[in-house]
Amino acid sequence: MLNRIRVARDYALKLPMANGKLGVTGFCAGGGLAWESAAEIEGVNASVVFYGGPPAEAVMARIQAPVAAFFGTNDLGLAPGIAPATADMKRLGKNSTCTSMRKRRTYFSIARIWEETGRRLETRGRRRWPSSRSTFGNLVGTPLV
Secondary structure (H helix, E strand, O other), X not given: OHHXXXXXXXXXXXXXXXXXXXXXXXXOHHHHHHHHHHHHOOOOOEEEEEOOOOOOHHHHOOOOOOEEEEEOOOOOOOHHHHHHHHHHHHHOOOOEEEEEOHHHOOOOOHHHHHHOOHXXXXXXXXXXXXXXXXXXXXXXXXXXX
16 A cells, blocks of 8 residues: 555656645544555655554654644544554654544544535535645645645
């Protein structure tokens, strides 16, 4: 799967609007890939993770890009691993932020995602996209279009 992300990177960086900086984002399993991309893919300048499980410490040690990770407080599958992952990233000297999204009243779970109607998912995505763009812009150091 990381090879597909590498191919997308190569394509994106050749686009006329490209500025030479690259960010990766992902939700759930894609969030896990966003973590791994920050460690394994050359040229990744920032990674924004939504509900992706943190990688093993050996992978964390290779992370070269800032990582912003967002999780639901009530996500019993991920929440117990967030504090240890945050401590590991800090101990390894990595630039990362792990944020609970409870303040935004977000309680995602895979089951709930599947229950949402298309309209609700579209609305939720529209609300989240500006936040993702802002986070990337701050991490990469340039506004996104």
